Amino acid sequence: MSTQTPAPVPAAAGRRAEDPIPHRIRAKASPRPGTWISAVVVVLVVLGLINFLITNPVFDWATVATYILDVKVVQGVGWTLLITVLSMVLGTVVALTAAIMRRSENPVLRGVSWAYIFVFRGTPVYTQLVFWGLFTVIVPKIALGIPFGPEWFSFSTRDYFPAFWAAVVGLGLNEGAYLAEIFRSGLNSVDKGQTEASKALGMSNGKILRRIIIPQAMRVIVPPLGNETIGMLKTTSLVLAVPFTLDLTFATNAIANKLYAPIPLLIVAAIWYLAITSVLMVGQYFLERYFGRGFDDRPGGVGPAKRSRQSAVNRAGTTPKDSLPEVEL
Amino acid sequence: MTHAATPAPTPDSAPTPDPAAVPGAAPVPDPGSDAAAGAAAPLIELEGVHKAFGDLHVLKNCDLSVAAGEVTVLIGPSGSGKSTLLRCINQLEEPTAGRVRIAGVTQGYAEKPLADGRWQKLPSTQIAHQRSRIGMVFQRFHLFPHMTALQNIMEAPIQVLGRSAAEAEKSALSLLERVGLADRADHYPSELSGGQQQRVAIARALAMDPELMLFDEPTSALDPELVAEVLAVLKELAEGGMTMIVVTHEMGFAREVADQVVFMDDGMILEQGTPDQLIEQPRSERLKGFLASVL
Ligand SMILES: Nc1ncnc2c1ncn2[C@@H]1O[C@H](COP(=O)(O)OP(=O)(O)OP(=O)(O)O)[C@@H](O)[C@H]1O
Numbered sequence: 027m028s029t030q031t032p033a034p035v036p037a038a039a040g041r042r043a044e045d046p047i048p049h050r051i052r053a054k055a056s057p058r059p060g061t062w063i064s065a066v067v068v069v070l071v072v073l074g075l076i077n078f079l080i081t082n083p084v085f086d087w088a089t090v091a092t093y094i095l096d097v098k099v100v101q102g103v104g105w106t107l108l109i110t111v112l113s114m115v116l117g118t119v120v121a122l123t124a125a126i127m128r129r130s131e132n133p134v135l136r137g138v139s140w141a142y143i144f145v146f147r148g149t150p151v152y153t154q155l156v157f158w159g160l161f162t163v164i165v166p167k168i169a170l171g172i173p174f175g176p177e178w179f180s181f182s183t184r185d186y187f188p189a190f191w192a193a194v195v196g197l198g199l200n201e202g203a204y205l206a207e208i209f210r211s212g213l214n215s216v217d218k219g220q221t222e223a224s225k226a227l228g229m230s231n232g233k234i235l236r237r238i239i240i241p242q243a244m245r246v247i248v249p250p251l252g253n254e255t256i257g258m259l260k261t262t263s264l265v266l267a268v269p270f271t272l273d274l275t276f277a278t279n280a281i282a283n284k285l286y287a288p289i290p291l292l293i294v295a296a297i298w299y300l301a302i303t304s305v306l307m308v309g310q311y312f313l314e315r316y317f318g319r320g321f322d323d324r325p326g327g328v329g330p331a332k333r334s335r336q337s338a339v340n341r342a343g344t345t346p347k348d349s350l351p352e353v354e355l
Numbered sequence: 356m357t358h359a360a361t362p363a364p365t366p367d368s369a370p371t372p373d374p375a376a377v378p379g380a381a382p383v384p385d386p387g388s389d390a391a392a393g394a395a396a397p398l399i400e401l402e403g404v405h406k407a408f409g410d411l412h413v414l415k416n417c418d419l420s421v422a423a424g425e426v427t428v429l430i431g432p433s434g435s436g437k438s439t440l441l442r443c444i445n446q447l448e449e450p451t452a453g454r455v456r457i458a459g460v461t462q463g464y465a466e467k468p469l470a471d472g473r474w475q476k477l478p479s480t481q482i483a484h485q486r487s488r489i490g491m492v493f494q495r496f497h498l499f500p501h502m503t504a505l506q507n508i509m510e511a512p513i514q515v516l517g518r519s520a521a522e523a524e525k526s527a528l529s530l531l532e533r534v535g536l537a538d539r540a541d542h543y544p545s546e547l548s549g550g551q552q553q554r555v556a557i558a559r560a561l562a563m564d565p566e567l568m569l570f571d572e573p574t575s576a577l578d579p580e581l582v583a584e585v586l587a588v589l590k591e592l593a594e595g596g597m598t599m600i601v602v603t604h605e606m607g608f609a610r611e612v613a614d615q616v617v618f619m620d621d622g623m624i625l626e627q628g629t630p631d632q633l634i635e636q637p638r639s640e641r642l643k644g645f646l647a648s649v650l
Pocket residue numbers: 408411413431432433434435436437438439440
């Protein structure tokens with residue numbers, strides 16, 4: 027290589043007297059032809075792809091433009107968002123309950139929580155949605171009373187359990203099983219010293235959990251929770267199994283079938299899903315910032331600040347890969 | 356060693372008014388008055404406290420009494436059970452046998468055994484209440500990382516004592532001033548040095564107006580140049596009449612501040628006395644050896 031080694035310049039007397047470091051190294055980058063070649067190749071490929079998308083008549087951008095703000099489509103976006111939010115809220119509540127039950131000293135509570143996670147994580151969400159769709163057939167009537175004994179009151183499930191709620195409950199309970207494991211690892215990731223310090227101050231177990239443990243656990247729970255929410259947004263396209271037929275995927279499919287034009291309406295759906303995902307990502311950013319307060323990610327800080335959020339998330343293992351919950355009864 | 360039988364109630368507890376009575380009902384001498392020390396009933400009493408983790412006997416039949424306003428320094432080699440002893444006092448550990456009493460009130464159990472000889476455990480709310488009267492400072496601070504220094508100090512007074520936020524903030528600010536950190540109120544623990552964090556932790560414990568304070572090696576996680584600032588706070592507390600048990604290897608502090616020094620080894624209290632007696636004229640070989648290693 028003929029690259030000139032940048033030897034420290036001898037004291038250039040007078041010339042740069044204002045520089046406090048007189049022998050500053052003036053470096054010249056070593057040549058990297060690979061960087062340039064790969065950049066050019068990638069740019070060419072991307073340009074080709076854009077050209078293909080614009081000029082290929084199959085994509086039919088005129089139809090995309092016509093239907094992107096169609097009433098049915100926009101309503102579908104609304105329903106999809108509503109199902110996503112409600113089922114995530116339900117999933118979070120169920121997951122937190124299950125995670126706290128798993129930490130309980132009561133073996134019955136631990137067992138029930140384990141069984142819930144086992145069943146709902148171990149069966150396909152599609153199957154579960156079909157089941158919840160048939161719920162009013164399987165359980166036509168709910169009654170309050172003593173088993174085999176008297177009945178105090180009862181109601182017909184058909185009146186109170188429309189397809190919309192079947193979809194929300196089905197997605198929410200399935201999600202809860204995944205989130206429970208995330209919450210459990212998150213709660214376990216909080217240093218035991220935090221519990222001891224709060225106990226020593228005389229705080230009750232409930233307050234310790236609410237004020238001290240959960241806020242700290244959220245720091246490692248929120249990133250995977252964000253992923254799960256985006257996953258849920260896309261899983262809502264399965265609610266046809268219930269059957270619930272107002273969501274975004276069903277709406278665009280229905281239009282596509284009417285027009286015999288599947289591809290432009292797939293693009294309409296994809297654009298909307300991407301748009302919602304972007305909004306969710308912004309929300310996630312603010313949540314992460316809120317729960318990351320007091321934990322400085324800059325290197326070289328003191329105490330907990332030294333560790334980055336990602337390493338905290340990794341350490342907490344809130345993104346488990348195993349398909350079955352750990353048995354710990 | 357076996358301690359099958361729980362110790363019988365001592366005679367002085369005979370006229371127990373009401374076991375559910377709030378701790379502090381027993382006459383506690385005013386910590387401010389010097390005359391109190393020694394004369395009145397001890398504030399902290401350990402009777403035959405024994406702690407076993409499975410087969411491992413960590414505390415063996417420990418007796419200790421500390422008068423109100425007195426500073427006790429607890430020394431001993433690593434693993435001798437010093438932390439466990441402190442943790443038994445504020446019920447972070449349950450003793451396997453023996454009794455802990457604070458201001459004459461049995462901790463964790465009713466005052467008297469049941470007819471069948473068993474001891475009735477107190478409900479968790481009452482145990483939490485007993486703990487709230489005892490301040491504890493840990494080696495590794497254990498500040499709440501998601502709260503600022505000020506919020507750390509305000510948390511328990513609001514959540515446990517039911518104080519208003521304004522009231523809690525006012526006293527938290529004056530505590531921060533007292534530990535020399537008035538300008539750090541809005542800093543998170545991650546933005547404070549070790550010595551500053553420990554001083555916030557002390558202020559957090561003081562915010563509960565505890566009857567006594569337990570310190571478990573408060574300076575041993577600190578860089579040497581930060582030890583002095585924490586010891587200065589401890590010394591000031593001692594001069595203010597706070598009853599304290601301090602686990603530390605800082606012999607200079609023990610000599611200067613302690614009323615009583617207790618030497619533990621292998622789960623037993625081997626020697627106890629004034630700093631002069633213990634540090635200058637150790638009797639047992641174990642203590643001589645230990646002092647040689649820390650001095
Ligand atoms: N939860 C526990 N389970 C089992 N053993 C324990 C537990 N806590 C403490 N021990 C053991 O009890 C012994 C005494 O521990 P302790 O922490 O009280 O010692 P120490 O005197 O404070 O020591 P150090 O100076 O190192 O802090 C040690 O052998 C320790 O391993």
